[in-house]
Amino acid sequence: MSEEHAASAPFGRRLLTVTGMDELGAYRVLRASHVAGTGAGAAGGWAPVPGQFAMLAAVERWGGGDGERPYLPRAFSVARLSDGESHFLLEDVGPGTRRLCELRAGDGLWALGPLGHGFEPPGAGRRALLVGGGVGIAPLAILQDTLASDSPTVEVSVLLGFRDRERAAGAALLDGASVATDDGSVGYHGLVTDMLAAELERDPHATVYACGPAGMLEGIRALCAHSHIPAQLALEAGMACGFGACFGCVVARRGGGYLRVCVDGPVIDAAELERVDQHAGSAA
């Protein structure tokens, strides 16, 4: 990825106000809007591109107070921009995500961002294959929105994998998704990578956009490497800061050394990776 790019975020956290919390099966969609004139970066624009993320923390009961955890902010892809609101997809898997899931309209939310490198448009003549798993479908929603508005001639297909029926309800976040479930309760009984392999067999002129658990991303990386299909992987990693300071969120780079997911990603060209490691999951 290029070292040179325009600054993406204003310097300092901005204060958002939670405007709603919607249930989506096993997930929650946190909606928040900008509070004019508040927070360190309030004057800066908020124009995330698909794949970019924000470091989120509740204003109340998040470190420094009575609660021992969560302490560090948590990284979330922007899932959608709609009517002046930013949407984030949550799954309650630990103290940070639980606290965020508790938020209600009117609560304060600190956000640092937008951060990181987002998705690049598909190459000329290639269709876009959006492949997501679990809560990792989030950045594919804003990508689908953006492709529809900015690249209306690009053919877009969406393949999503979930563990079970309750989680498969998350597929409603995107339009026209083909769904696979581990337990066969909805759609194809099996792995979303099987559906991807069939799609690529049918028409290999595609760019793959993927986000999801490490095992799924590694399957996609290996499949695309074997078939010489360009793939852009949105990675997740536990990170303390989101802006390159902590060096905690690294993944091994092909040929040696490490990439920082926050500033070198989170969207990384699959060809830059030797493999996607299983432990790259985020702090919950």
Added chain:
Amino acid sequence: MSVEFCGLQLAHPIINGSGTFDAIAARRVFGEPLLADFPFAAYVSKTITLEPRAGNPPPRLWETPAGLINSIGLPNKGLDGYMREDLPQLAELTGGASGRSAIPLVTNVMGATAEELSRLVAACDARAEIAAIELNVSCPNVKTGLDIGADPGQLQEVLRSVRALTGKPLIVKLTPNTADVSACALAAEQGGADAVSLINTLRATALAPLGRSAAGGAHGTGAQRDRWLGGGTGGLSGPAIRAVALAQVAAVSARVSIPIVGMGGVQSATHAQELLDVGATLVAVGTESFRDPAAGARIARGLA
């Protein structure tokens, strides 16, 4: 509230802890507003070693109650890479262009032997952009396996060997992982240090959650469960260590007459003022910058 430190004039007493703020990466993320409201009155580089280091395999982080264990492993470009690529960029962004006053640049170095440290210090001495040198002595002696900075005799010996190589202020970053930190501080002073900084992180570890293995995790001797961190152990920072920092800074202040950079879990001006009140001249902000990159500026304003 400007402050004098080892002959350097600083606009306020808040600086960064080494390795907690990559100003070059932050400038790419935040652009020029970072420079207009730079959060620190002096900037301390991450630790530079003679040879490049890739750092530890992931996972590198573990959140604790009110804290963070990191096992980063000091990734850096090595002395030559730092001098060639990073120092010019750091000098530009801490320099006094466009009406801003210059921010003194401190380079933090670590060597496993007195010879390595001597080469690092001499190289820093030769560069006008570097205002002061901080020695990371939390490095195991290759012969004894003990941290150089944990043993007063060894520390004083190392200081004596590098003191003659530079007239720039020498700051010794003390390790808290020792029996008597004030004895180490005194040894640093007697060896010729101009200042001490403390506390570094407290040695800590975390086990992988049951049912979850860390691919990069290390097995300790006889361990039945994976360690979570790729490096096996790491260093604890954040509010969890603030009370330890306060005690150690107070103890060191009672023992030495050179200035002290106090740090450890500072989140607010109140916390910074406590360290100043027990004898620190400067206060470094570290982990709090991860939560809020502008924390240093907020804390400095709160002190004013």
